Amino acid sequence: MNNTLTRAQVEQLVRASLSRQAGASVSSAPSPLVVNSSARHCHLSPAAVETLFGKGHTLTPMKSLYMDGQYAAKETVTLIGPRSRVISNLRILGPCRDLNQVELAYTDSISLGFDIPVRNSGDIAGTPGCMLMGPAGFLEMEEGVIRAAPHVHMHPKDAEYYGVENKSYMKLRVGGELGVTFDRIFVRVDPAFKLEVHIDTDEANACGLGKGVQCELIK
Structure with missing residues (x-):
């Protein structure tokens, strides 16, 4: 059995630890992350x-x-x-x-x-x-x-979870054999939105985006 923690798991554990130290309740992400090629x-x-x-x-x-x-x-x-x-x-x-x-x-x-x-x-x-x-x-x-420009749509609950505001920027880390990190993902927050990142076809091909490729949003 492989007991090695991924970077995402380590960061989640750190967030949970900080929340406990602050006396706050630990909550999971309100929405699954979807990354689509436009x-x-x-x-x-x-x-x-x-x-x-x-x-x-x-x-x-x-x-x-x-x-x-x-x-x-x-x-x-x-x-x-x-x-x-x-x-x-x-x-x-x-x-x-x-x-x-x-x-x-x-x-x-x-x-x-x-x-x-x-x-x-x-x-x-x-x-x-x-x-x-x-x-x-x-x-x-x-x-x-x-x-x-690469961007992410998110509900206010998602924005609260990630600690970001409307018209701010995040990073998107794409795993896989052609792993890439996008440094400027523009944030759009609206109650009507689902959590979804849009990149274009050139960007998706460059990072090998496809089924099973792990993606992570980073503040």
Whole structure:
């Protein structure tokens, strides 16, 4: 039998010891940690959906995502970048938002031939734009194409457990043969959120993220 403690187990024991010394009750994590790879996609406003798919059109949910109320829509668009380079079948995620935003990986930016900055969702000022093409028309985006910064969604109870606040940063340690630590995981706290980390496909491939790979959030 292997009695060697992992680093995560040692840290949990230290936290428990400190809590006992402070007279506080020892509690386990309120939620299991989920780390998902986010493929390229876009978020659209209701007006943008009508421009691309026709007046009165609304998104058709195809597959529910881990976060409650979020889904991959049946609808896709074609992204037209610099020098008419394209990405076909870009998935739309719903429900609709107040702004239009395209989230790509670094390899996508190389393929399209332009520089895409790393930004938190919604922070699109000064970012590149693109053209989106749907079955009913074109949408010209003056800005809104980003590489989404690695981030974690969490409920306030999770934030209390980890000792972090909204818009702070954490680290994500990924184990396995290609173990990597991400130093800047942006924290988003909301009562509607489940505990879930999002990294893009390039980042997931680089660290070998897959079934059975152990991950740990660190303050």
